[in-house]
């Protein structure tokens with residue numbers, strides 16, 4: 001079967017399961033589950049893929065809601081990445097119901113590639129994206145070691161289809177201060193305020209901002225600031241996200257931020273405890289694979305625009321530094337809506353959202369067909385990644 005026929009058949013395959021895919025997308029949307037608690041969504045997706053002939057390993061990488069579904073066993077191994085976690089309170093305000101079902105649809109349609117060309121088709125269920133960690137753990141456990149190319153689509157509530165986004169390296173940082181309680185009016189001199197240490201940390205970080213590189217970000221929230229105004233707070237806690245445009249700058253900025261906490265601990269007399277969370281690599285969008293994506297999207301009547309430059313992060317970054325990857329965005333709205341919002345959640349189950357599930361599944365599987373049929377293109381994609389690693393001073397385990 002020639003490549004064009006294969007791609008036409010892939011589109012037919014997606015259309016033949018379109019009702020099932022949209023139904024699943026709505027079911028996941030109506031049952032939002034936060035990071036690492038995606039029990040229903042991961043089960044529904046894994047069950048569905050199993051029903052369609054995939055061999056499914058559940059609880060992959062010791063994460064109960066992760067899975068690896070595979071079909072075929074030869075090279076190259078091409079993986080579609082599924083995400084399905086929601087946001088607290090907001091539900092599917094990032095549209096991961098679309099990501100999960102488009103990946104499953106792509107996998108089912110792409111079985112034909114394995115049958116015709118002898119490739120291995122994988123759908124990898126990745127939990128906990130919103131906490132920027134799921135794929136970091138999965139990469140560490142070797143889940144992506146055999147993967148030759150990783151493809152993920154993400155919906156976006158904007159009128160254009162983005163080729164992808166330059167996204168930042170990031171790291172979570174949990175901080176606690178321990179002071180000493182006392183009556184805030186009767187004997188405040190006997191107390192040591194853990195809240196004061198936290199407030200000073202924010203001030204120090206604000207002074208640091210002038211000296212950080214473009215697109216670096218330091219954002220934090222206080223999760224415990226004391227219990228009562230007449231008690232000197234003995235404990236305070238905060239959660240911070242530190243981001244840099246280049247992987248190579250993240251360690252340096254992390255150290256500077258930690259110094260801000262240390263300074264506050266010294267000046268207030270508090271004890272400092274901190275814990276660094278999973279590290280997320282900056283997203284490396286593979287331009288060789290993106291060209292394939294672009295022409296497949298054009299065949300579906302969607303023009304793909306430029307790379308968006310923002311300072312968000314995704315844990316697909318961790319996958320993108322070990323295997324050629326793409327993470328393009330599909331429009332699900334005629335107007336630009338705020339990210340992580342109720343409006344975005346509504347768009348994730350709209351007509352345009354449903355179309356993104358189907359077009360996403362088709363373009364992902366068509367791109368996989370190109371990769372499996374043109375191994376020299378895959379070799380070029382891998383060569384590009386090698387160069388990128390050097391240029392971007394990429395940290396990877």
Ligand SMILES: [Zn+2]
Pocket residue numbers: 094095096129154
């Ligand atoms: Zn997202």
